[in-house]
Amino acid sequence: MRMSKIWHKVPWIIALIICIAGLIWPKAFPWMIVVAMAVACYFRPRRGLIGPVELPADDAYLPDEQVQWWYWTGHLQTDDGRRFGFEVVFFAFDNFSILRDQLVQAAITDVSEDSFAFEEYIRFYPPKGIKNSFNLSSGSDNKITAVGGDGKDRLHSEVGKYVLDIDLISTKPVAMHYGGDAHPYRFGGFTYYYSRPCMETSGTLTIDGKSHKVSGTSWFDRQYGELEPAMFKGWQWFAIELDDNRQYMLFDFLGKGKDAAVEKSGSVTNAQGQTRTLTAQDFDVKILGHWKSPHSDANYPSGWAVTVEGQTFTVQPLVKDQELHGKRGEMWVGVYWEGACSVSGAANGKAYVELNGYTSPIEL
Numbered sequence: 001m002r003m004s005k006i007w008h009k010v011p012w013i014i015a016l017i018i019c020i021a022g023l024i025w026p027k028a029f030p031w032m033i034v035v036a037m038a039v040a041c042y043f044r045p046r047r048g049l050i051g052p053v054e055l056p057a058d059d060a061y062l063p064d065e066q067v068q069w070w071y072w073t074g075h076l077q078t079d080d081g082r083r084f085g086f087e088v089v090f091f092a093f094d095n096f097s098i099l100r101d102q103l104v105q106a107a108i109t110d111v112s113e114d115s116f117a118f119e120e121y122i123r124f125y126p127p128k129g130i131k132n133s134f135n136l137s138s139g140s141d142n143k144i145t146a147v148g149g150d151g152k153d154r155l156h157s158e159v160g161k162y163v164l165d166i167d168l169i170s171t172k173p174v175a176m177h178y179g180g181d182a183h184p185y186r187f188g189g190f191t192y193y194y195s196r197p198c199m200e201t202s203g204t205l206t207i208d209g210k211s212h213k214v215s216g217t218s219w220f221d222r223q224y225g226e227l228e229p230a231m232f233k234g235w236q237w238f239a240i241e242l243d244d245n246r247q248y249m250l251f252d253f254l255g256k257g258k259d260a261a262v263e264k265s266g267s268v269t270n271a272q273g274q275t276r277t278l279t280a281q282d283f284d285v286k287i288l289g290h291w292k293s294p295h296s297d298a299n300y301p302s303g304w305a306v307t308v309e310g311q312t313f314t315v316q317p318l319v320k321d322q323e324l325h326g327k328r329g330e331m332w333v334g335v336y337w338e339g340a341c342s343v344s345g346a347a348n349g350k351a352y353v354e355l356n357g358y359t360s361p362i363e364l
Contacts, residue, residue, distance in 0.1 A: 001248045047109070053194055053221065056132040056150035059222065060167040060178040061092065063129060064175055067227035068092050069147060070134060072155060072168070073239060073352040074201055074218030075340060084205060084214065085109035085318065085340025086164055086354070088146060088155050090136045092127055094232065098124040104138040107156035108205075109190065109340045111318045116339070119143065121327040153220070166203030168218050170196040172273035174267040177265075179277070182225065186263060189229035196220040197239065197247035197269050215243060219352065232358015236285060240304065242349035245271040248308060252299075256356050268308070281351055291317075293337075295325045298358040300337045311346035315353065318342055 002354035037362045050064070062068060069091045076084045091103040102125070107118035121138040128135050132236045133149030145156045151170030157163070176185070177193040199218040204211050221241045227360035234254040267280035279296050302321070322339025336356035342351035 010346070021061040024125070049182045049190070050192075052191055055174060055194075058192070058194075058224070058233075059149035060132055060134055061127040061129050062224055063094070063200075065092075066094050067231070068222065069222070070136060071221040071223075072146070073155070073197075073338070073340075074166075074168075074216055074219055075241070075350045075352075076166075076201065076205065076216040077213040078205070078212045078214055080316060081313070082212070083111040083318070085322075086157070087338055087352075088144060088157050088217075090127065094113035094126075099124065102127060104136075104144050105324060106144045106159050106164075107322070107324060107338070108157075108159045108162040109172070109319050109322055110162075111340070112320055116322045117162060117320055118324050118326075119157070119159045120324070121206050148152040151199070152186065155197070156176070161208045164203070165206075166201050166214070166218075168201050168220070170199050170220075172196070172198045172269060172274075173268050175249070175267055175275040175276075177245070177267055177277070183265075185230055187229055187233065189226040191225040191227055191230065192222055193221070193223045195222070195239075195249060195267075197241070197249065198245075198273075198323060219247075230350075232357075234255040235354075236304075237354040238285075238315065238351055239353075240306070240343055240349060240351040242313075242316070242343065242347045244347055244349075246347070248278075248306075250278070250285070250306065252280075252285065258282050266308075278308070287312075291320050293323050293325075295323055296335050296359050298335065298337075300355050304353075311344040312347075313343050313347065314342055317339050 013267040042274040052335040069089060072088045074086050076086060085224045091104050095102050102123040104121040104123065105118060108118065110114050118181060121144065123139055134146065136146040138144040141238055143158045148153045153168040155164065155166050155168065175195040175197050177195065180194065182192055197219050199220055202215045235251050239249055240250045247269040249267060252264040264280035266283055267275050269275045284307045286305040287301040290299050291302035292299050302317055303319060306313045306315055318340045323324045323337045325335045336354065338352065341351040341353050343351050
């Protein structure tokens with residue numbers, strides 16, 4: 001087995017023993033805490049590289065991972081041509097085995113209304129552990145849920161006046177970034193990362209109580225590993241879907257502060273579903289403009305010229321204000337821009353772009 005399961009129960013057993021012993025022997029209570037901390041440290045998760053990605057096993061919640069997420073973005077259209085973007089994301093954090101929590105976010109971009117709405121939930125417990133699949137929820141009210149695995153997912157989100165219910169089916173093989181192996185960051189930490197960049201999507205979007213059939217495409221990202229060092233660097237990330245059935249994943253860290261070295265990487269998935277890694281020399285991103293948030297005062301890039309292997313694409317936001325300014329304040333998962341964009345140039349298409357670290361990124 002990849003992971004040990006017994007240590008997950010140990011902190012809770014210790015806590016129960018301390019509570020009982022504290023009632024019986026109050027004077028010994030401080031010493032019991034010291035002993036309990038030592039035992040908890042002994043049984044802490046043995047983190048590290050766990051071998052290549054295994055599917056569908058790694059679609060499931062992996063309790064030994066420090067940070068992990070399940071991330072969906074997509075482009076939808078009603079029968080009468082009204083366009084929307086959506087985001088559904090579940091983050092899971094393991095804080096030294098003492099506190100396990102989740103951050104759940106969902107957003108809807110309404111292109112015709114030039115509007116953006118989002119919701120956020122914080123839950124102080126881990127996701128359910130289910131073999132080869134996931135069953136994720138924002139809580140007992142089930143305002144945001146994701147059920148599935150192995151390329152067949154069902155999403156539900158309630159965001160303001162919008163209620164989204166969609167089914168997603170992957171139509172291409174999984175895109176294994178870094179060949180499915182752990183990728184070490186030069187500034188510390190590592191990631192496992194794979195995508196399902198082409199998921200056929202259909203369902204309903206209810207707006208103010210009126211239901212509309214929607215269809216389109218979605219992009220699923222799954223990352224896990226020792227991700228905290230990367231989280232505080234800030235980055236630009238592009239999920240580009242071209243009309244000729246090519247998909248590009250591109251990102252670069254902002255490289256601010258004392259460690260100014262920029263790390264860039266990417267991949268291209270062709271129409272036949274074959275994925276190839278792109279190096280830093282294979283693409284370039286030029287910022288064309290900026291947009292200042294009235295919510296956070298962050299000054300975000302807004303419009304890009306993306307050149308990949310000699311072809312240049314212009315990426316433009318469909319709505320300027322697609323900033324999620326959540327309850328976690330200035331942390332990377334609290335305030336960031338992620339939105340639906342158009343693509344033109346060497347080929348037409350659509351994209352989702354994520355920008356984080358533009359408020360007050362923390363350098364490690």
